[in-house]
Amino acid sequence: MILLLATWICAALSLYLTALIVPSFTIKSFESALFVVLVIGFLNMLIRPILIILTFPINLLTLGLFTFVINAIILKLASAFTSGLQIKGWLPAIIGAIVLVFIQGFLFELFITQNNKFN
Secondary structure, eight states: OHHHHHHHHHHHHHHHHHHHHSSOOOESOOHHHHHHHHHHHHHHHTHHHHHHHHHHHHHHTTTTHHHHHHHHHHHHHHHHHHHSEEEEEEHHHHHHHHHHHHHHHHHHHIISSOOOSGG
């Protein structure tokens, strides 16, 4: 249970930090980030597998880089479903997806995988 809570907080923190770095990518508050992360998780569970299967040929041709576009689509959908996240355009969504992956990977490595108390 603690691992799930720590993962949720790290994901929200990474989304909040992404909003500070990427222009035209805004989030209202950290509480909004917590809710948006839940929506993104729900969209990743339902829509992402369908998008991965449908775009497999182009993803194969780009050596997996098209996955950033799929992440941007998920972010744009999350911004459409919530009022806490606003993304103005596709370029900030793609840049935000790239930045989010790196920040989230760094935070997860720092707090989740390196901390043996959660395992």
